Amino acid sequence: QQPVQSPQAVILREGEDAVINCSSSKALYSVHWYRQKHGEAPVFLMILLKGGEQKGHDKISASFNEKKQQSSLYLTASQLSYSGTYFCGTERNSGGYQKVTFGIGTKLQVIP
Amino acid sequence: GAGVSQSPSNKVTEKGKDVELRCDPISGHTALYWYRQSLGQGLEFLIYFQGNSAPDKSGLPSDRFSAERTGGSVSTLTIQRTQQEDSAVYLCASSYGSNEQFFGPGTRLTVL
Numbered sequence: 001q002q003p004v005q006s007p008q009a010v011i012l013r014e015g016e017d018a019v020i021n022c023s024s025s026k027a028l029y030s031v032h033w034y035r036q037k038h039g040e041a042p043v044f045l046m047i048l049l050k051g052g053e054q055k056g057h058d059k060i061s062a063s064f065n066e067k068k069q070q071s072s073l074y075l076t077a078s079q080l081s082y083s084g085t086y087f088c089g090t091e092r093n094s095g096g097y098q099k100v101t102f103g104i105g106t107k108l109q110v111i112p
Numbered sequence: 113g114a115g116v117s118q119s120p121s122n123k124v125t126e127k128g129k130d131v132e133l134r135c136d137p138i139s140g141h142t143a144l145y146w147y148r149q150s151l152g153q154g155l156e157f158l159i160y161f162q163g164n165s166a167p168d169k170s171g172l173p174s175d176r177f178s179a180e181r182t183g184g185s186v187s188t189l190t191i192q193r194t195q196q197e198d199s200a201v202y203l204c205a206s207s208y209g210s211n212e213q214f215f216g217p218g219t220r221l222t223v224l
Contacts, residue, residue, distance in 0.1 A: 030210065041203060041215035042155070087155060089213075097143065097162050097210045104154040 001026055003090045005103035012078045012110045020073040020106045022088030031064050031071040032089035032100055035082075042087060045073075050093060078110045114138070116216035118204050124222045125194055133189040133219045137206030144187050145213065146179055147203040155203070161187065194223045 003024045012018055022031060030049045036042040046055045048064035048071060055062055059076045071090075075082055085107050089100040117136045125131050137144050146158040157171035161181045172178070176194075181187040191198055201220050205213040 032213070034213075041217055042205075042213075044212040044214070047212060085154075091210050099145075099157075099160045099162070099168055100207075100210055100213065101157065102147075102155045 002101055003088055003103040005086075005088055005106050007106060008104070009107040010109070012075075012082075012108065014080060014110055014112055015077050016110075018075045018078060018108065020075075020086050020088075020108070021070065022072070022090070022103055023068070023070045024090045026069065026090075027093040028064075028066065028069050028090050029093040029098065030091040030100075031062070032091070033062055033071075033073050034087045034089065034102075035084045036087065036105075037084040045086075075108070078108075080110050080112065083108060083110045116204060116206050116214050118202075118216035118219050120219060121217065122220045122222075124224065126224050127196060128193055130190065130192045131194055131221065133191075133202050133204075133221070135187045135189070135204030135206075135216060137185065137187070137204070138214055139185075141206035141208050141214075142184070143207045143209065143213075144181055145205045145207075146187070146189050147205065148173075148200045149203055149218075150200045158189070158202075191221075194221075196223050199223045 033045040034042040062073045064071045085105040089102045091098045142163045144161040148156040160168040176192045179189045201218040203218045205215045207213045
């Protein structure tokens, strides 16, 4: 089942912060975050596993609340290079390898 | 090593013709996904291969679409009797298990 992402679109000025949310109706084993820039293929950002810690690199981090089946991606002090569409992908907690299902994406535009 | 490659990069065909799109995943990756992405839209899941398990074909939009993965490596997506609504970018991705997905550059299909 496809996770729900919010907001669908957001415009930021450089230096502002943003939060993108991802929620599922099913118990999750992992949440994946990807960014796709215009005209390019999606690129992996991070995976959060059940029981794992909050992750991040540079000024992009994410959390995973297993009980609520939700994940949030935090972008702080946004840069122009952060513009793109962010997709969360979820893997159900059903044992073994499961298909990762992506949400419809959140379009982020950072302006000067 | 090389990443995921797809061929052709662009394909223009006439309505009613059949097309074959090829994906070469990263060597050793057990999972392979096909997605379709229309302009400005999200990642539409088509089909998922994982090891020797039966493929998950739940995303194929009609019986005109089929895919196979030979020897656990190369995959071919076939679209029969193409329609104009099939025009999109077709993305392939591979991963080891349900880890990070590596996306290919995509095949842009245009049906006239």
